[in-house]
Amino acid sequence: MSDVVVIGAGISGAASAYELAKAGLDVVLVDRFGPAAMASGWTLAGVRQSGRHPAELPLARAAVALWPTLASELDGETHYRRGGNLRLARTEAEATVIRRLVDEQSAAGLEITLLTTSADVRAVAPALSERVVCASLCPSDGSADAAASVAAFVRAAERLGATLRFGERVIRLQTERGRIAGVETDKGSIPARHVVVAAGIFGNELIAPFGLHVPLEIPMVTVLRSAPMRAMLEQVIGVANADCAGRQEHNGRFRVTSGLKSWPGGMLDVAGPEGIRPRVLPTAESIGEVVRLIGEVIPAFQGAEIEDIWSGLIDLTPDALPVIDAPDGAEGLVVAMGFSGHGFCLGPITGRIVRDLVVDKVTHLPIAPFGIDRFASLSGARAPATLHG
Template structure:
């Protein structure tokens, strides 16, 4: 059994892994260059969704939903998980076939999705939505959570179990003896270890490229808008067929609204630098007020951009690397990784300790990317 593991990254993947390792008695140190949840796990819409998932991700998403249902009790902190469902809205007759196919695929995979075939059916569960709809898919077992609280809860539970969580420590390089991990070099010195987990989101290639491990990313930026607290009016996470808008009302009443992605080519990925364009914001606001008319008078209280670590097939890379022993990687979640977080933590802990995992991760091996063709569109439906 590995007895010293370093985790690089304090998002949901890294903190969940720290929790799993610490509670199983493994000595673990998590290093985060900024604050916890300072990148994707803070920028996220934080939908917890099985519907519309790629079949390869579905078993992980289903296992994750089971974890989310009892996560607040397990971690001893309210992560504001709400299982209000997911609505994917058909806005014009042409959308119906696409969305009905999502329902059929979901049902075939055992997900209890239904097709709501009239505005009245949609309004019965979501009266705040526009009447300018044709129908919607509904998945009652989807939901959402508070991402900052979830990450902090994992980190706190990990610390209680003995994990060492350090923020404002940047890993500058992963050290090896040519075959096996030996430690990491950080902004505060070198730390020896036997295993390294890279859960560094969009920064993963900077750590892996020097080891000859290449993951092709097509990084995009997504706009996000948060409103002031509004009266309770929406339980579900909303999406549209193109993936160009998704939104939800948080447990505290504020709306969190996201829109269409555009390519991101800058090399500074820190939050102060990552901002959306005005046209992205205008588009997101247009969808928001069209779909939830009561938002017309809501005050915007925050805007930000969120980077997505998109792989060519929009599936993550989760593996123990064949090139370097003791190195475990989870990145490239392509806009879907928040929901999976609790299970990603289990997988990473399994891989770091045993080298194998109870979860089906064969589709996420990096070797598949060598044969991928045209990139998939990013789909953000919560």
């Protein structure tokens, strides 16, 4: 019998498998596709504290403190760089949002500055257009390479003894005498004392037999990646109303995203060198919108050659906060899902929290706001999602 099965090899699951294996546990990491096949591979891969909900800010700050040394710790490349985060205003209405953001996050102790004029913004990021009237700047934010970072966690976990089972779908969780006993997959049974569900949009089907449910809306985001261009932008950029975001990767390619779009359902299983991978197709309208919106704030992007286009799915909770919990009534179960499009940055600290919940059933980090039972009393309009990070 294994100590723990981790379901989902995105950054949350991969980091959890690594931390659990480092703690000396016998770990099995299972994914129906493979590492970074879903949200963690589709993401913009920002590593940010700015723009976070107050409840999430302590976790983001703790995670950002880990990112600079992750490549050394994991003995694998993450392409992390601390280039800063700019959140842009293009109108006076958006400027009001940005000024409020800076006031609130400064009061929370975050190093964040208001760039009050278009000239101030372009002094920091000359590639941006005069259309930007002001911006917030958080210099300690940054970005990383999503696929490389997840792969580094996976390889490090494997070196520590974790077993990898990819291309294998978990059908149900097994229980015995009221506690977790393992998982049943489409290829057999894996006995285990603990199970971590880090399966994103597929998580609810696994936790439902325990009377658990994370209310999710599943919108999609269109992502474009350009051919390499000259280095011109260090920061990750977003805008006040979250209708687009982008950054320039370490290899010179721009990776840019749309705002949230309705997902009609449907996903293609595409065979490739890494096995079967899921693909969600964007609409022509959303592609054109991304080109237009990013081109308005980064004029050089208007002449970019586009190498790849895809859509990513967001596991969006009503309050845009994740579930990180060891729920009552399901001994041995830990749930880490619903990261609402901004869980990539949190991955390293999510892994440590999951390790704490499995090993000690408690963590010193403030996760009370992320309990799964909070949705019973939650009402009102959905919180806006932030997409870059």
